[in-house]
Amino acid sequence: MSMSTADPDLPGPAADPDPGPDPGPGPAPVAADPGSTAAPAPPEPAPAVAAPTTTAPPTTAPTHRVAVVVPAAGRGERLGPGAPKALRELGGLPLLAHAVHTLLAAPSVDVIVIAAPPSPEGVAEVHRLLSGLADLAEAAGHRADTRVVPGGATRQESVALALAALPEDCTTVLVHDAARALTPVDLVEAVIGAVHGGAAAVIPVLPVADTVKAVEGDLVTATVDRSGLRAVQTPQGFTRELLAKAHAAADPAAPATDDAGLVEALGLPVRTVPGHAEAFKITTPFDLVLAEAVLRRRR
Numbered sequence: 001m002s003m004s005t006a007d008p009d010l011p012g013p014a015a016d017p018d019p020g021p022d023p024g025p026g027p028a029p030v031a032a033d034p035g036s037t038a039a040p041a042p043p044e045p046a047p048a049v050a051a052p053t054t055t056a057p058p059t060t061a062p063t064h065r066v067a068v069v070v071p072a073a074g075r076g077e078r079l080g081p082g083a084p085k086a087l088r089e090l091g092g093l094p095l096l097a098h099a100v101h102t103l104l105a106a107p108s109v110d111v112i113v114i115a116a117p118p119s120p121e122g123v124a125e126v127h128r129l130l131s132g133l134a135d136l137a138e139a140a141g142h143r144a145d146t147r148v149v150p151g152g153a154t155r156q157e158s159v160a161l162a163l164a165a166l167p168e169d170c171t172t173v174l175v176h177d178a179a180r181a182l183t184p185v186d187l188v189e190a191v192i193g194a195v196h197g198g199a200a201a202v203i204p205v206l207p208v209a210d211t212v213k214a215v216e217g218d219l220v221t222a223t224v225d226r227s228g229l230r231a232v233q234t235p236q237g238f239t240r241e242l243l244a245k246a247h248a249a250a251d252p253a254a255p256a257t258d259d260a261g262l263v264e265a266l267g268l269p270v271r272t273v274p275g276h277a278e279a280f281k282i283t284t285p286f287d288l289v290l291a292e293a294v295l296r297r298r299r
């Protein structure tokens, strides 16, 4: 891939004149908004099975490619009734389209593997969405390898299924929630940079903004010292070897809420990099309102 974050060919927002409070030395918001000027191409007939979708493979394949696994199979129960969360709309496009467009705009990302909502309709919808994005990327001269697998019953299982579909030559792997639809491309690049810099497991984190209490029922039992606490985001980055080892040792019956947790369970170190406020996870209806506002401000 050879795409810059400020590529004028891609539909992206203008630089934000008022970026608002920054969480620290994290990356600045970037022009990676898939929804600002163009929607994906009209839906095309989708394949009946989850065949890999490959768009314009590079003419000379590098031997150490970077892959991003995108768990997108969640139902979005906290968002309320409706389609699987990754397929719900934000600014006229599915959350997953926003997330994938950002990954397509990240210069260091070579391969994207999506764990789709597991129903045949969900998988077909993700194929349709990707073909729309591929048209856009190709028109702009960008190349990315995209694959789709049906996701699993838990996030951990969805990630494991996507890992099984990774091309052999991917030696760095990021895991990135479709639900973090507005994550800046610079954060993706920062995580890849940290892995390439020698950290085998890397996660973006933010300080905890609120006072934190321990409770039993409706009674407070303690005020927790939050100075050593961090809220964790994605993308989380790993050497492929370590991530594969962590998933191989994982217990499907007691799934971890994030991939770094599996590395911690091995007793191995996980490094942090500064996260970004706009990489928040769209979980509740209020998060969707917030995301719409962020998108409007980018435009």
Ligand SMILES: Nc1ccn([C@@H]2O[C@H](COP(=O)(O)OP(=O)(O)OP(=O)(O)O)[C@@H](O)[C@H]2O)c(=O)n1
Residues within 6 Å of the ligand: 070, 071, 072, 073, 074, 075, 076, 077, 078, 079, 085, 086, 115, 151, 152, 153, 154, 155, 156, 158, 159, 176, 177, 178, 179, 180, 281, 282, 283
């Ligand atoms: N079986 C699952 C569950 C979750 N995810 C993905 O993991 C990410 C983080 O999960 P979360 O935001 O908690 O999504 P949901 O599980 O869909 O949310 P809820 O608990 O409200 O249903 C999302 O991109 C989601 O699609 C997944 O791929 N497979």
Ligand SMILES: C[C@](O)(CO)[C@H](O)COP(=O)(O)O
Residues within 6 Å of the ligand: 155, 177, 232, 233, 234, 257, 258, 259, 281
């Ligand atoms: C992986 C994650 O996004 C890190 O914050 C998060 O744990 C996933 O969401 P969940 O609500 O814990 O399933």
